[in-house]
Amino acid sequence: MGADSSGPGGQQAGRAQEVRRGAAVPEGRLSALAERASWRLLFDYLRPHRGTLALGAVLALIGSAAGLAMPLLAKSVIETFGTGRTMLGPVLLLCGAVLAGSIISAVGSFVLERMGEGIVFGARTRLVDRILRLRVAEVDRLKPGDLLSRVTADTTLLRAVCTDALVTAVGSVFMFAGAAVLMAVMDVVLLLITLGVVASVGLVNALILPRIRKASTLAQVALGEMGSALDRALQAFRTVKASGAEHREIEVVSAAARQARDRGVTASAWQSAAGVSAWMSVQLAFLAVLGVGGARVADGSMAIASLIAFLLYLFYLVAPIGQLVQSFTQLQNGLAAITRIREIEELPGEPTVAALRADGPPVGVTFEDVVFRYGDDRPIVHDGVSFEVRAGGLSALVGPSGAGKSTVFALLERFYSPQSGNITMSGRDIRDWDLAELRAAVGYVEQDAPVLDGTLRENLTFAAPDATEAEVRHSLARTKLDDLVARLPEGLETQVGHRGVLLSGGERQRVAIARALLRRPRLLLLDEATSQLDAVNELRLREVIAEVATDTTVLVIAHRLSTVTGADRIIVMESGRVRATGTHAELLADDDLYRELATTQFLATATP
Structure with missing residues (x-):
């Protein structure tokens, strides 16, 4: 663009x-x-x-x-x-x-x-x-x-x-x-x-x-x-x-x-x-x-x-x-x-994107031989990446750090453009999507899950300022935040502090997810969304993600494989390439890297 x-x-x-x-x-x-x-x-x-x-x-x-x-x-x-x-x-x-x-x-x-x-x-x-x-x-x-x-x-x-x-x-x-x-x-x-x-x-x-x-x-x-x-x-x-x-x-x-x-x-x-x-x-x-x-x-x-x-x-x-x-x-x-x-x-800019809300069915995503680097003098991050995410359901990107997983999200949001290859959403090249329409269709939860200085309500409705009270409450319930709101002295009007310092790490991530869900996205991108949750809240959020995946395409980046063992499709990335795709059971049987990641994490979980 x-x-x-x-x-x-x-x-x-x-x-x-x-x-x-x-x-x-x-x-x-x-x-x-x-x-x-x-x-x-x-x-x-x-x-x-x-x-x-x-x-x-x-x-x-x-x-x-x-x-x-x-x-x-x-x-x-x-x-x-x-x-x-x-x-x-x-x-x-x-x-x-x-x-x-x-x-x-x-x-x-x-x-x-x-x-x-x-x-x-x-x-x-x-x-x-x-x-x-x-x-x-x-x-x-x-x-x-x-x-x-x-x-x-x-x-x-x-x-x-x-x-x-x-x-x-x-x-x-x-x-x-x-x-x-x-x-x-x-x-x-x-x-x-x-x-x-x-x-x-x-x-x-x-x-x-x-x-x-x-x-x-x-x-x-x-x-x-x-x-x-x-x-x-x-x-x-x-x-x-x-x-x-x-x-x-x-x-x-x-x-x-x-x-x-x-x-x-x-x-x-x-x-x-x-x-x-x-x-x-x-x-x-x-x-x-x-x-x-x-x-x-x-x-x-x-x-x-x-x-x-x-x-x-x-x-x-x-x-x-x-x-x-x-x-x-x-x-x-x-x-x-x-x-x-x-x-x-004089720096290149992009048009201002309004805080629209998406309407429509879940979308599928296809990467076809995508090559990308962050600068002419930087190493290649994606070296011919190709994969498909079907519309609806839960898909996951896994692999070692530096494999290029987060870059997939950056390209889908059109924060960056690939040097070559094609990226399509619902069969349309994402470059042909109006930028406001594209970002309304894609919900994005960053790994750091930023929370802005202001009230809890302002953070939740940041991307959907026209959300009704019922929609806000429903989003809170889905992300298990209703108990938090009940404990806060001023409920939704409570100030969360600079960068959400008054919330725990897990609470900040759930606020970010609730904020994304309020926009009713057709594709939900979760970058390590459960990394700071305890076991109980992780299980609850996995249930939420599974529910959301029934009517939305959900694509998750996960280092903790326990969060994606039930995914419909898991895409394994390594060194800027896709090395394998399949279900958890298929990859355990067929892919050495995935088996190693799974075995290591299960052993680590069992260690006191």
């Missing part, structure tokens, strides 16, 4: 795939393509906020205009000294300009900050939507901590880009141009001196800014790696505690944190260098203008009030340069973050 290109990042995804297919794309051109793609994505985020952005920019320009008037008003105040004229008018005008400029700037700042929050919200919801629509194959190779970093830290940097960086840059350019025009009117020679100093410092910053972008990207990648290291420790928290491995995991996370710190320091060093160069331009220009202007005041060619006004305009000219440097620094940080966001948006 092809990648979904209906979303905002679809065109970028297509271009990225073309680039990946074309191995001869020059590095410089590839970098330019990536740069343009990042800018396009930035404008995509800005587009819904065009009106607010324009309002913020206009308010920023008005505030800048009010600021440009202040040196002239100050000059008029100074010129009243010793003339006997009243200072009240010029002082009131100066105060009015200060007050008006401050209010307008404050309103503009609020408008832009509010817009920035809206952009971050939009980016996060869009990125989460994209992540949850990714193919399983893509998510499997990504690190959860790094994904969280992109959704949280990287999107936060967009606020500074879309508010301070862009709007401040526009206001700074306006302020610079306005100050330059007024300074030219007052004294062209002093303006040329000022611009000469500014240009020399600008060349230095032109060399620094690309390094800021690179250093910021590396710093954000390191932050994602630190999040992944912490996520690893938290996912296995009990194992870490039981193994006495706290100090080792602390060192792993600390090493990642040190790398993030070191890369952050490098980025800060380049940012500081840009800031220092901007500060130096102010000081050098001030000293040059003060020296030359002072000499001209001394020889009477320039009035002292004009020199003071010019020096004020000097700061209005040079200060925007510092602001521009800061804006470009923020822009480099933001573009680095957008690059990381764009990497997710």
